[in-house]
Amino acid sequence: MTQEEMWKAVKNNDERYDGIFFYAVKSTGIYCRPSCKSKLPKRENICFFNTSHEARLAGFRPCKRCRSDLLNYQPMKDIGQKIKKLIDSTFQVKMDINDELKSIGLTLHRINEIFKAQYQVSVSEYLNNLKLEEAKKRLIHTDDKVIDIAYLVGFQSVSGFYRFFKENTGYSPARYRKEKKINNV
Ligand SMILES: [Zn+2]
Structure with missing residues (x-):
């Protein structure tokens, strides 16, 4: 702010x-x-x-009037939950969630501080984890094409998704699917 x-x-x-x-x-x-x-x-x-x-x-x-010493941190907690809800509901459609987060009316810096205080991870770590888990789930449990999965979890290019996936799992999406699907049967 x-x-x-x-x-x-x-x-x-x-x-x-x-x-x-x-x-x-x-x-x-x-x-x-x-x-x-x-x-x-x-x-x-x-x-x-x-x-x-x-x-x-x-x-x-x-202040004796507003008892600023007694303030519980509920409002802050509410904001943290609001941020989380926003990420949960938009991560599949937005690559860049920052515009959405700005609607909360705080700076991204402050949003990150509040979120991290409450959930112990940064907004981007949390977001990336959501994308990753959703992608893994779809690779294993559906026959959706990799390109479709990439778009679905909010990537605008397959190469971006590929890099992200490999960095986080050590596998390419196709390889991951092959290995895990077999093990899953
Ligand atoms: Zn006061």
Whole structure:
């Protein structure tokens, strides 16, 4: 998120951003969650923090009104789940998922941070694993052509898919199919 976006969230008391960042008011020494209903401070008096902990380290005290110290991290968790759902539902149709992710309203950097904190893998690792598992499944259990499988899991070229598959499994798709299908019978 840019500072402008954060400032906008503060102005609107936007609770969707609670847990995503905190703002602190230099003139009062207090930090709040974005949804705090206290009087809007002057733009030049506030600074932003990713966590409540960081705000406290910088010397700010939690706000008694919005209890910024008590914020559970549910909203952040919701966003993590939203990201995961988005990836799960679009990985087969989009090679580049970044445009979709931007609809969440955070920077890709922040999205990655939230996702990794929750699932211990980066967005791209998670995405690649989904593609790989789906491709393996189809190679073993269907007679779909490799080219069709490549497109189905979101690749725009067979060579890209081939390289990706080989890097991750050590097999070419055709070889993988041959070996695993036989073992599977
Ligand atoms: Zn507050």
